[in-house]
Amino acid sequence: MGGKDNPSFNERCYILLKKVQKGKVTTYKAIADALNSKAYRAVGNAMNKNPYAPLVPCHRVVKNNGEIGGFASGTRKKIEMLKKEGIKITKGKIDLNKFLHKF
DNA sequence: CCGTTGACTCTTT
């Protein structure tokens, strides 16, 4: 981030995501919305490539329906990290009313 | 420039 080109869509995702504190999550849609875009999928792609982990906590991004979503190193890992941060996952789902970060 | 590719989402079966 420090010495890159003009902020691409991806960069903006990362900057936004950095604001999500431990114990909270956000969704692909929420990020796209915050960027005034409908590029839900592009957000996922950005996370998949995230070069700034763990500074940018891409594991705190889940699906809009509370399911976990994917993870470059395996969804299993993602779940464990989230649990370790205090997020409860019931039947593979997160209660967004409780854990969703508000931008 | 055009076609493909997804860590997606919404609607309709």
Next chain:
DNA sequence: AAAAGAGCCAACG
């Protein structure tokens, strides 16, 4: 409730 279809959009070759 679960699956299938359609829509979306940035990145890459």
